[in-house]
Amino acid sequence: MNRYEFEDKISDYIDNQLSSSERKAFENYAEKNREAKELLSSTKNVIDLIKSQKKIKTSENFMPNLIDKVRAYKKAPVQSIRSQNKNMLFGLSPKNSALMGVFIFSFVFLLVNIIPSENGFFQSNIASNKKNTTEKTLRSSPTESVDSKELVQADSTLNTMKPSEEIKLRPKLEKIDIELVKNKR
Amino acid sequence: MINQQSQSLYIQQQAMDKSFKFTDEELIARFQEGDEQSYIELVNRFKDRLINFVFRLVNDRDQAEDIIQDTMLKLYTHKHYYKNIAKFSTWIYTIAGNFAKTELRKKKTRKVTNNSQLGPEDRDYDPPSDDPNPQKLVESKFINTKIHEAIENLPEHFKVVTVLRDIEKLPYEEISNIVDVPLGTVKSRINRARIQLQKDLKDYI
Numbered sequence: 038m039n040r041y042e043f044e045d046k047i048s049d050y051i052d053n054q055l056s057s058s059e060r061k062a063f064e065n066y067a068e069k070n071r072e073a074k075e076l077l078s079s080t081k082n083v084i085d086l087i088k089s090q091k092k093i094k095t096s097e098n099f100m101p102n103l104i105d106k107v108r109a110y111k112k113a114p115v116q117s118i119r120s121q122n123k124n125m126l127f128g129l130s131p132k133n134s135a136l137m138g139v140f141i142f143s144f145v146f147l148l149v150n151i152i153p154s155e156n157g158f159f160q161s162n163i164a165s166n167k168k169n170t171t172e173k174t175l176r177s178s179p180t181e182s183v184d185s186k187e188l189v190q191a192d193s194t195l196n197t198m199k200p201s202e203e204i205k206l207r208p209k210l211e212k213i214d215i216e217l218v219k220n221k222r
Numbered sequence: 223m224i225n226q227q228s229q230s231l232y233i234q235q236q237a238m239d240k241s242f243k244f245t246d247e248e249l250i251a252r253f254q255e256g257d258e259q260s261y262i263e264l265v266n267r268f269k270d271r272l273i274n275f276v277f278r279l280v281n282d283r284d285q286a287e288d289i290i291q292d293t294m295l296k297l298y299t300h301k302h303y304y305k306n307i308a309k310f311s312t313w314i315y316t317i318a319g320n321f322a323k324t325e326l327r328k329k330k331t332r333k334v335t336n337n338s339q340l341g342p343e344d345r346d347y348d349p350p351s352d353d354p355n356p357q358k359l360v361e362s363k364f365i366n367t368k369i370h371e372a373i374e375n376l377p378e379h380f381k382v383v384t385v386l387r388d389i390e391k392l393p394y395e396e397i398s399n400i401v402d403v404p405l406g407t408v409k410s411r412i413n414r415a416r417i418q419l420q421k422d423l424k425d426y427i
Binding site: 044045047048049051052054076079080082083084086087088090091092093094095096099100102103106107110 | 265269270273274277283287290291294295298299365366369373384388389391394409410412413416417419420423424427
């Protein structure tokens with residue numbers, strides 16, 4: 038055992054938490070080291086002093102005051118909860134509920150108008166309208182092989198492109214549409 | 223008539239005697255079922271123990287009493303929050319300790335004058351002594367003040383465990399549950415706090 042181990046075990050020794058072999062080793066070390074022995078004795082004295090401190094007590098008014106508080110609580114616990122909830126909207130303060138509303142609206146707007154989706158459910162309005170037009174045209178004129186090839190190509194581009202690219206391609210698609218209508222006639 | 227009155231008094235007395243025989247856990251169970259006499263008994267059992275604990279943390283007797291009032295009111299209003307998986311004393315010490323910590327945090331932010339900056343005559347803690355010898359009385363007061371200062375100067379996490387162990391005399395396991403740290407950490411903190419106290423107080427013992 039060294040000095041650090043000895044210091045670590047002082048409380049366990051005083052509180053009788055050491056095994057018999059550990060206790061023996063601890064006592065042997067204390068016997069051989071004067072400083073360690075003094076530290077042990079001094080710590081024991083401090084603990085005894087702290088333990089012997091006079092206890093304080095609650096004042097005479099403690100119980101009457103507490104009973105008054107309990108009576109006050111009995112009278113108005115529901116009232117106080119109601120008054121707290123009076124200005125709440127869905128459990129949120131007016132400011133927070135307004136912020137939450139703005140956030141939800143923004144989220145839904147972004148979801149519907151900006152984020153593209155492969156199955157078309159959340160697809161942007163512009164993209165889905167254009168796609169519908171090209172599909173209709175393709176179904177109504179199965180014989181125009183050259184133009185329909187171009188159309189299929191444009192359609193596949195439409196499915197994968199971003200909204201910004203779509204705007205660039207819009208004049209080209211319109212031109213194809215016009216040509217297809219002419220051919221049909 | 224007199225016979226009936228004395229009989230009812232006897233029954234009341236018996237009921238009082240019984241309540242003293244109940245454990246803390248039995249009393250809280252009875253209180254949860256609506257027996258308010260059990261609440262009074264629990265308050266009487268714990269008010270003085272708790273004020274000794276809280277007073278050493280907040281260092282202000284009036285504030286400590288207010289905290290115990292709040293603790294006891296919470297016991298009344300939140301009685302169903304206690305579940306019989308831990309000792310009642312652990313639960314009530316935890317509530318009081320949390321109130322005391324909140325008060326300490328408020329104190330820090332308010333930067334109220336620290337009691338340690340006041341002279342001994344300003345302190346509201348003056349432990350009474352039964353010793354009639356005036357010189358011994360003065361010595362005892364002086365040592366008590368020094369002990370009080372030394373405990374007060376400990377870091378908060380050392381102070382709590384030391385008070386619970388050496389003043390409240392609670393077992394290590396219960397302290398571990400109250401402060402919600404592992405048993406080994408509690409033992410280590412108590413050991414280090416005691417060595418610190420020994421260093422601070424060795425000149426007075």
